[in-house]
Amino acid sequence: MDTSRLWSLIRFIITAIALLAVWLLFSGSLEPFSLIIGIVGALVIASLTYNEFIAQHDASLRSFLPRPFALAAFSFILVLYLYQSSWFMLLAVLSGRVNPRIVHFRTRLRSDLARMVLSNSITFTPGTITLDLNDDHLTVHWFFCTTSHARAAGDAVKGRMEKHLRKVWL
Amino acid sequence: MTLARELLALLFFASAVIFGIGGIIGLFRFPDPYSRLQAGSLCGTTAIFSIFIGALLLSTSLAVAARVVVIMIFFLVSAPTGSHIVARFAWNSGLQPWKPPLSRRSGYTDRQDEP
Incomplete structure (x- = not known):
């Protein structure tokens, strides 16, 4: 796996985790149905928008992940x-x-x-x-x-x- | 405990009213778009932020408080962006900022760029 692919994967995962966190915060429940909808929605939206959420030229994690x-x-x-x-x-x-x-x-x-x-x-x-x-x-x-x-x-x-x-x- | 929380929330609501009125006065007092934006956006942001802090103090459960915090974060991002867009449009259309007469200025002034 080359570097740009790996970087895309990392950006995709970070976007999906951020979306899922917001979903959990706003839905406020851990029932299976709501959880499945949240995970599927987060994955779909992350696959569409990870390139906008974190630009490719952000060369390191430190440049967008805060302490x-x-x-x-x-x-x-x-x-x-x-x-x-x-x-x-x-x-x-x-x-x-x-x-x-x-x-x-x-x-x-x-x-x-x-x-x-x-x-x-x-x-x-x-x-x-x-x-x-x-x-x-x-x-x-x-x-x-x-x-x-x-x-x-x-x-x-x-x-x-x-x-x-x-x-x-x- | 409840009384202290309610009094503190009341204090924040009162400061929201004061800052809101100040922002409105500034909006009508200054002559050009930049200065009006300054007064309106800054005092308006503080007023709404005070209301959110009061709501945070009065919130009944942790879930409600977390949602108020999320709304505060969204507001903290969107309010300056909105005023920046208006100011940027005025700047790109070539509008020069208003200069008050020398007697009404605060701080140091560069005399050489006076006409």
Whole structure:
């Protein structure tokens, strides 16, 4: 069995397990009938969609399988940051003192999934919206801009987020 | 125990109302699409998230709590993606962001790019 076939098989198995886990969570029963329907459905859907779920160029398991404890810590930190930045946004809405500007910077994260999660999480954390993500280059609308220097803006917007994300994915 | 849970849930529901009203005010106060998206999406996300946390505190069994957690995860993925799509369309159609007058700005400003 050559490498690309083996990699397809591994991706297929991971997709089927993920689908089955979601099925078990939502059906909430272990009766034989429901279990058989879940397994058959997971296998059929996984055979159709494993290529979309995990792209072929994701070269290692580390690039899409998170470390569970780091992921739990990251989501907790994300919710804390969500409340903090929402509080600042509330103050800015009431006072009207803002400085919107568009900044560009690069990220050091390497896998597609980690970059997607980074751009999604900076869409809410310090009052920013990701406008474009092109390989490792992000275009961001920053609501409380303090600088237009690329490196300094990158540190201010994504520095702490990226530090936590690098522990979760590659 | 039940009383403490209900009080905590009430606190989260109250914060949801406050953040929701803040988001609506921001939506009508700022003049351009990017700023409106910022206020609306961020405060709206926090408001809905507070309601989910309150529901999680009030949930009666572990199965219900697990489903609420799954909905929270889906929401955490879909809400920023939606606002990103709108902002990306505005950016690709060439819309420039609004700049408030100098006296109303926060933080440091680059004077050289003023007209």
